Amino acid sequence: MTPQTRLARASAATMTTFGLVGAISAVWVVRIPALRDKFGLTESQVGLEVLAWGIGALVVMQASTRLLARYGSHRVLRAAVPASVAGLLLLAFAPGFGFLLAGGFLFGGLFGLVDVAANAQASHLERVGGRPLMGRMHAGWSLGAVTGGLLGSGLAAAGLGFTPSVALAALIALVPALYTTSGFLPDEAPPAGAAGRAPRVRLPRSVLVLGALMFCAFLAEGAVADWSGLHLHDGLGASEAVAALGYPAFELAMLGGRLLCDRLTGRCGARLLLTGAGLAGAAGFAVFIAVHSAPLAVAGLVLVGAAVCVVVPLTFSLAGLTGGEHATAAIARAGTLGYCGLLLGPVAIGLVAEHTSLRTGFLLLIPVCLAIAGGAWSLPDLRVPAHADAADTPTGLHHA
Numbered sequence: 001m002t003p004q005t006r007l008a009r010a011s012a013a014t015m016t017t018f019g020l021v022g023a024i025s026a027v028w029v030v031r032i033p034a035l036r037d038k039f040g041l042t043e044s045q046v047g048l049e050v051l052a053w054g055i056g057a058l059v060v061m062q063a064s065t066r067l068l069a070r071y072g073s074h075r076v077l078r079a080a081v082p083a084s085v086a087g088l089l090l091l092a093f094a095p096g097f098g099f100l101l102a103g104g105f106l107f108g109g110l111f112g113l114v115d116v117a118a119n120a121q122a123s124h125l126e127r128v129g130g131r132p133l134m135g136r137m138h139a140g141w142s143l144g145a146v147t148g149g150l151l152g153s154g155l156a157a158a159g160l161g162f163t164p165s166v167a168l169a170a171l172i173a174l175v176p177a178l179y180t181t182s183g184f185l186p187d188e189a190p191p192a193g194a195a196g197r198a199p200r201v202r203l204p205r206s207v208l209v210l211g212a213l214m215f216c217a218f219l220a221e222g223a224v225a226d227w228s229g230l231h232l233h234d235g236l237g238a239s240e241a242v243a244a245l246g247y248p249a250f251e252l253a254m255l256g257g258r259l260l261c262d263r264l265t266g267r268c269g270a271r272l273l274l275t276g277a278g279l280a281g282a283a284g285f286a287v288f289i290a291v292h293s294a295p296l297a298v299a300g301l302v303l304v305g306a307a308v309c310v311v312v313p314l315t316f317s318l319a320g321l322t323g324g325e326h327a328t329a330a331i332a333r334a335g336t337l338g339y340c341g342l343l344l345g346p347v348a349i350g351l352v353a354e355h356t357s358l359r360t361g362f363l364l365l366i367p368v369c370l371a372i373a374g375g376a377w378s379l380p381d382l383r384v385p386a387h388a389d390a391a392d393t394p395t396g397l398h399h400a
Contacts, residue, residue, distance in 0.1 A: 013183025022144030047350030054343030056108030123320030135261030149248030211337030278373030
């Protein structure tokens, strides 16, 4: 097998991984109204379930650097991708709220491990191939999320409850999850004596800035994923099936934007692209909370998705580049900061909604998006059009 063929195969496997995790996550989030009805949960309890998922993700992400240093992203993904799909079954068959919290914690931990490992693998492929790939990798996530969201909406329209919907989605996803396991590209060998340990390194301050931008983007994405369906259903009177379409519409807009992300990054630079994303995201949320029509509210979500879609892949890519030989540590550090937004955002909106309304909760996201614009403008005008130091013969292609 030629180096180029192995690189293409690894890229396909990594993009498929992003798509699978996006799909199973989307099925889960669009059926949150059904989950609430199954267990008779309050909005605060829904927030606690999301919190358990987020804590699991953050705990495992903190330990991921050591695992990746010892085993490499390719080996971690071979085990973690099928396990994350199987973990969804724990949520499907949870007999009570306590088991639901435990299953959410475990599923979140597996998700966090796959997320860091997949982004590390994508960053490795960028360095090996000498060109930006992160945008299209995260486009794979969005495509999976659209597919999973439409599947969840269809199952809701067919009258299936939470358990059969989520279980069916997990069983379908398990087949491609097993297929991807042989396609990942081995990482570069760690320095002698470094395997198995993850020394503390001083990362550039820009990694923290990138993590903060990712925090804001994930906060916005998590709020849309976990609460937009309830706002459309309860606040605007849409049917459950129609309300479930809001999230896949949001992800479809993200898919389109991410397919253009790598090209736009090379032309505009990170600062201008991220600044525009923050401003447009704020405008989209303003539309979402101001209108009283479900179709117009979905249009606001589409604008949000088209805007914030570039933030996460671009910040992950820049973190990997900025980290240099410590790219995995930089990705894990920025990712951990970012997922704090995914953890805190839905919980905060749930608490606000409990005492006021979801419309008021979504109002908080306008300044969050404006913070993306302001924070991005403080960055140097970084670009990711290519990796000029990539070798002519890609490293890692000749290793088993």
